Amino acid sequence: MGQHKEVSCFSTRGPCPFQTHCTWMDARDKQVLRSLRLELCSELLVEGLVIQYLYQEGILTENDMQEIRSQVTNHRKTMTLLDILPARGPKAFETFLESLQEFPWVRDKLEAKRNEAVLMVSEDNGIPGISKQALENPPTDQQINKLARNLGAEWEYIVLCLGLTQNDIYRCKANHPYNIQSQIVSAFISWRQHFGKEATLESLCSTLKQVEVASSVIQQMFE
CATH class of the missing domain: 1.10.533.10 (Death Domain, Fas)
Structure with a gap:
């Protein structure tokens, strides 16, 4: 397995199999999805309009759809979608927001978090008393x-x-x-x-x- 140079919530293994989607989501947007991941998994039902819209807009592939639908619980379906989205380019986050027509409160929460998001780029990861x-x-x-x-x-x-x-x-x-x-x-x-x-x-x-x-x-x- 290839080594990773930074900790990422959405790390992938090997080259991206979808050559048309090898650009990554904006780091701020990835941070928003990361910070709200548990809430999204508990509040969203992604199998209906959400993934259909993302497929229609070219964010998801047919294989993605099958992988998401194959998950046993809705929690796992949502988690699988959240694993996929960051590798689907800079437009994936906006398109995801557009797909949430049936979940306006979730969309509002994502937009609010995005507006206040500040990347956690700090060199001070020290622990008191530890070199x-x-x-x-x-x-x-x-x-x-x-x-x-x-x-x-x-x-x-x-x-x-x-x-x-x-x-x-x-x-x-x-x-x-x-x-x-x-x-x-x-x-x-x-x-x-x-x-x-x-x-x-x-x-x-x-x-x-x-x-x-x-x-x-x-x-x-x-x-």
Whole structure:
């Protein structure tokens, strides 16, 4: 798997298979989708007008439609759509807004978030008492276990932000069907293995901050 130079909630593996859609969504718009991902998954029903409109406007392909419809729950259908959209070019966000005719309150929320969005480009990803050099190392098994104990249902969103896929998450759940903490630990270890030298404590902490995990949870990894 190719290495990634930045943490992205919508990382992809390998070259984009859709040569006409290889330009990416504006970073601000990706940030908006990332920050509202859980709300979108709980409030949207995408299988009707939403994906039909996106298909009509050339944002989705027929294969995309099939992949979305094949998901068992509406939550997964929406999540799959949100995984696809950022790789569909700079017009994808506007077209997505246009597709939300049946969900005006969701569209309003997205537009408001977009207007206030400020890219989180900060060089200060430091942790009090932890050296910059230490943050360049990958998290240890012990640190991953400490983090896993303090995360809830948001863990899936976090590992997606780190670059894992829904299939990766499914495998972690299948391998540990009766132990949620083991699923979480397995997912973070999988991230560490996939991304190698780029799976650093710094990138992990940066992502945790971006998705608004409590600073006390982050600090506990180092205690």
